[in-house]
Amino acid sequence: MSSFREINSRLIEVTVAPGQRLFSQRGAMIAYRGDVSFTPNIAGGRGGIASMIGRRVAGEATPLMTVEGSGTVMFGHGGHHVQVVHLTGDTLYVEADRLLAFEGTLEQGTMFMGSQGGVMGMVRGQVSGQGLFTTTLRGHGAVAVMAHGGVVELPIAPGRPVHVDPQAYVAHHGDVRNKLSTALGWRDMVGRGSGEAFQLELSGSGAVYVQASEEKL
Numbered sequence: 001m002s003s004f005r006e007i008n009s010r011l012i013e014v015t016v017a018p019g020q021r022l023f024s025q026r027g028a029m030i031a032y033r034g035d036v037s038f039t040p041n042i043a044g045g046r047g048g049i050a051s052m053i054g055r056r057v058a059g060e061a062t063p064l065m066t067v068e069g070s071g072t073v074m075f076g077h078g079g080h081h082v083q084v085v086h087l088t089g090d091t092l093y094v095e096a097d098r099l100l101a102f103e104g105t106l107e108q109g110t111m112f113m114g115s116q117g118g119v120m121g122m123v124r125g126q127v128s129g130q131g132l133f134t135t136t137l138r139g140h141g142a143v144a145v146m147a148h149g150g151v152v153e154l155p156i157a158p159g160r161p162v163h164v165d166p167q168a169y170v171a172h173h174g175d176v177r178n179k180l181s182t183a184l185g186w187r188d189m190v191g192r193g194s195g196e197a198f199q200l201e202l203s204g205s206g207a208v209y210v211q212a213s214e215e216k217l
Contacts, residue, residue, distance in 0.1 A: 003103070004084045004142040011076040012084060012144050014067075014101060021104030022067040024075055028100055034071015041066040067101075075101050075144065083151035083209060084144050087173065090206075091138040094145055094171035103141035111136050145171050147211035154208050161203035164210050174206015 003015040003022075016022055016036055029038060041064045067073060076082065082100055085092060093111070102108075111134055137143055145151070147170045154162050156176055166180065179201045202208050 004101075004144060006082065006084055007074065009081050009150065010079055011074055012082055012101070014073050014075060016067055016069055016071055016073060018070050020068075022073075022101060023064045023104060023108075024067055024073075024101040025077060025097075025099055026063040026065050028075045028077040029065070029067075030074040030076050032071055032073040034069065036067060036069035036071040036073055039066045039068070040064075064099075066104075077146060080146040080148060081150045081211070082144050082146055083153075083170070084142055085171070085173070085209070086142050087137065088140055090173050091136050092143055092171055092173045093134050093136055093176075094143070096135045098145045098147070098170055099135070099137075100144040100146050102137055102143040105141040106137045106139045106143065109136045109138070110134070145209065147209070147213075149212035151209050151211055154210060156202050156204060156206050156208060158203075158205055161201050162208055164200050164202070164208060166198050166200045168210045168213070169200060170209040170211050172202060172206060172208040174204065176202050176204040176206040176208070178202050 003017070003020075005013045005015075007013050011030065014022060016034070023041065026040070077100055080100075087106065151170060154164075156162050156172075156174065172178070180198055181201060
């Protein structure tokens, strides 16, 4: 049974037990009960120094807090909607600033997506020439991710790829390949910002989480 419980669409409550470690985005603690400590942590997770270096290279040094002790903690941030994702041995790919909290049993890393396509990192690379990194969490445990306007999970099945607006992308997991392509006519048809010049195609087997908004966090 997961220690993560959704109180409402914007708040979660997490049970912290002795010997168990939790990581959260700094400033996300709303309230807590019990004997709980909060310690600044640059890298977080089990990725250690490698993930810290990777994030520095990627310019994504999202400050984290290590949460330990015995009690319950409520987390929320910026009024964003929160979605709890349960990993059972697979890998979640998510932008660092989307992470609200995750269990210390998960191994954190930073992946260079490169020519394989890199979701928002790839969009940034195309638009601004920045790095093509994204954060990974692997193993068994719960992750709380943030989004604007609510989160929808879309299944990805063999032969049934999903196309999403890159700016609406939140995270994905499973054996998924992603490809960013210029969508001819997409921007003109929809008539919004420059983001519609690209569309993200995810194929394979897994799921993608999208938000009901193009707003950035």
